[in-house]
Amino acid sequence: MSRRILTFMCLTAAVLGLTACGNNSHTDNKNGSASSTQKQAPKKLVAKDLSASEKASAITIYGAQKYKKAWQKTYQTAEKNGLSVAVKSPTAFRHIKDKGYIYQVSGNGKEPDTYYILEGNTVNFYNRKKVGSASLNKIVSYLNDKNEIKNVRKLTAYTTMGASITSDKYGVKGDNGLATIPKKLQGTWYNRRGKKLVIDSHSINGEEIHKVTGSLAPTSFDQTKKWARARMENINGIDCYHVQGLNAQNFGWLYTVQKKGKNKAVATYSVDTGSCTGSYWKSVKLAKANVDAKFASLR
Numbered sequence: 001m002s003r004r005i006l007t008f009m010c011l012t013a014a015v016l017g018l019t020a021c022g023n024n025s026h027t028d029n030k031n032g033s034a035s036s037t038q039k040q041a042p043k044k045l046v047a048k049d050l051s052a053s054e055k056a057s058a059i060t061i062y063g064a065q066k067y068k069k070a071w072q073k074t075y076q077t078a079e080k081n082g083l084s085v086a087v088k089s090p091t092a093f094r095h096i097k098d099k100g101y102i103y104q105v106s107g108n109g110k111e112p113d114t115y116y117i118l119e120g121n122t123v124n125f126y127n128r129k130k131v132g133s134a135s136l137n138k139i140v141s142y143l144n145d146k147n148e149i150k151n152v153r154k155l156t157a158y159t160t161m162g163a164s165i166t167s168d169k170y171g172v173k174g175d176n177g178l179a180t181i182p183k184k185l186q187g188t189w190y191n192r193r194g195k196k197l198v199i200d201s202h203s204i205n206g207e208e209i210h211k212v213t214g215s216l217a218p219t220s221f222d223q224t225k226k227w228a229r230a231r232m233e234n235i236n237g238i239d240c241y242h243v244q245g246l247n248a249q250n251f252g253w254l255y256t257v258q259k260k261g262k263n264k265a266v267a268t269y270s271v272d273t274g275s276c277t278g279s280y281w282k283s284v285k286l287a288k289a290n291v292d293a294k295f296a297s298l299r
Contacts, residue, residue: 044144045152047121047136055136056085057155059116060105061148062139063125070113070127075155077107083155084109084163087178089208090117091223092171098124101178101202104165111165164211172220176211178202179230184257185241189266189280192287197266197280204228204243204255212246221247228252235298242271253277258295267295274298 045058060083063071078084088102096102098117106112117124123139125132134142143152164176180201189197198205209230216224230243235254244252251271258267258279265287266280276295281287 043149045140045149047140050136050140051156052161053085053159054152054156056103056105056161057083057159058139058143058152059103059123059125060114061151061155062134062142063105063114063116065142065146065148066134067125067127067131071125074105074107074112074114078105078155078158079107081108082158082160083107084160084165086163086165086176087161087202088115088167088171088175089178089210089227091208091226092167092175094223096126096130098130102171104170104177106163106165109163109165111167111169113169115170166213172216172223174213174216174220176213179209179211181209181230182232182241185255185266187282189282190284190287191278191280192284192291194284195280197268199255199266207243207245209243210246216246236296238296238298240269240298244271254298256298258293260290260293263290265290265293265295269298 045054050058060071060075060078064075065072084106086104086106088104090096090100090102093102096117098119100117100119102115102117104112104115106114113128115126117126121135121137123134123136124130125134143149162177162180167173167175181199181204186199186201189199191197196205202209207226207228210224210227212227212229224246228243228245228248230241233240233242233254238256240254240256242252242254244250254269254271256267256269258265263281263286268277268280269275270277274297276297279287279290279293279295281290
């Protein structure tokens with residue numbers, strides 16, 4: 001074989017090799033790009049996995065598309081200013097028949113005409129009056145089909161739950177909404193006699209904890225007889241939740257989490273006397289076993 005032919009064959013092989021290599025490289029980049037795009041694609045919304053703020057954002061966008069008018073205006077202002085959601089007591093909204101907390105949805109921090117009530121998996125929409133209902137599953141399915149996932153997540157990032165919105169048009173004037181009780185206090189606790197202390201997100205043994213501006217009008221007393229206001233206080237290095245009934249004649253009660261070994265208890269103190277009035281544990285058995293437990297004095 002001549003040297004010229006041999007050189008030609010080598011050059012051809014080299015060119016083919018480079019071409020193959022170039023094709024493989026292009027394929028890898030393409031696959032890499034597709035993989036990257038796939039990773040960036042938003043996952044679908046799942047009703048049971050939604051956080052409180054995701055839920056509020058999804059409900060607002062659905063309301064804007066389905067009920068237009070005030071809901072659409074709220075969403076448009078929320079896109080600019082962020083979404084504020086205040087939780088209100090149903091006792092203050094006498095005209096509403098549905099049961100559950102009122103979630104007022106605002107795009108400018110002022111009291112809105114748009115709010116909703118959650119009854120289990122059902123969302124009841126209001127624009128002053130009730131305008132419709134839909135299940136969370138239906139809302140999520142609709143938003144997934146409309147490719148609104150990114151918009152829900154975008155709005156969620158600028159959503160404030162438990163916002164303070166004073167009731168001027170609805171409910172009780174001066175009510176800024178329900179306060180959220182510290183998580184460490186929440187739960188069902190028992191004393192040694194089996195008496196329960198039930199603390200949920202917004203109430204203690206049925207007494208709702210509110211954020212109140214100034215004093216409420218006397219005409220509100222019938223509606224607010226089971227309302228209280230509260231604040232965190234640090235007394236002698238102990239974090240206490242100070243609760244005082246709106247119509248109470250005393251200075252209220254202090255609630256604080258104490259520990260004995262691995263077991264936690266909620267100790268209650270009278271603000272008037274400063275004395276411990278009881279301890280509540282995760283079970284009656286634990287309460288009986290810790291009858292003589294001593295906690296740090298607040299005085």
